[in-house]
Amino acid sequence: MSEKFTGSFTQQEPIPEDAIEAALAVLRHGRLHRYNVAEGEAGETALLEQEFAAQTGAKYCLAVASGGYALATSLRAVGVKPGDKVLTNAFTLAPVPGSIASVGAEPVFVEVTESLTIDLDDLAAKADMAKVLMLSHMRGHLCDMDRLMEICDAAGITVIEDCAHTMGAAWNGVLSGRHGAVGCYSCQTYKHVNSGEGGLLVTDDEEIAARAIMMSGSYMLYGRHLAAPGPEVFERVKYETPNISGRMDNLRAAILRPQLRDLGTQAERWNGRYRAVEEGLRGTPGLTVVERPAQEVYVGSSIQFLLLDWSEEAVQEVVRRCGARGVELKWFGTPEPVAFTSRYDSWRYAETPRLPQSDRILAGIIDMRVPLTFSLEDCAQIARIIRAEVSAVYQSA
């Protein structure tokens, strides 16, 4: 009898007890709205922003309703207008080009490499096509950020980092989200901290911060923020910045503050699991492990491997056989968007020429969640199952 995995790929850990206590305190006093505070009280949202700014070394921070809201707000705050073009990754997920489309702008997709990062040569070639790059650190893979910033600085491109999968990661000693003008994070259940929905935005630029705060619905109460620029900066932007409410509420902020304190420990636990799967897959004929560069500190909350240049049928057979043994794999080659997985040609609001290099790589990307509810033994078992099924299909091809 072949072994079968019985765990759930969508089951995250429970919310920690101290976060539950903090949430109950907010529920008991009832002041959930972001500006609803008692005399002398800062409020959970303002405190979360202050703490996340300190944690990332950013001057300013805004907590918002979702990662997608953080992305769209950043685009508006850096001055993207309807009709503008915005560079972004061909390998990413729907909220990223979606945020560009939501401000009336047009995504221009940049090819992906076999390292699953943005192709810097293609970026350099397209650098004159837009003034903003929405860089998605998709599935936690960081490109050579030093070279990327050189290309963008030389071309006068403003970089917004989508750190939905890289909260806690770093390149060459600099935290993800701190290379570009703005860093955007998601606190949605499948990310590195869990408030159901939620997002964070950090920047060192006072006008970007002031505009983002005004947009998030500050109702001229920006003086209550603890990670915001001074009133003179708001004076410059407050009459011309529209209100598009979306700041985080005190309940979700209360749940997040204790989790952010544990981020480092959680990242180590994720990486232990990631390495257990990776070790088990290494050396499987036909399967390419995505090697992580020495300059990269990553958080292995998911893992990807490549079945490069396999036929569609063979890849689908691997996904099917692993699924039958309880191992849920996602494939980026599927022509139709499936659940969270979609590809650049699924987003038909954008007119996109074919990207042959990305087509080849996307057709080989297999993606798997690694929730912390899995033990190291679970991860080893999952790798054994994948290895066996990949080998079986590869040998029969």
Ligand SMILES: Cc1ncc(COP(=O)(O)O)c(C=O)c1O
């Ligand atoms: C790569 C990427 N960027 C941005 C987001 C947006 O995050 P949220 O779901 O918090 O809007 C997601 C969410 O899945 C994502 O996967």
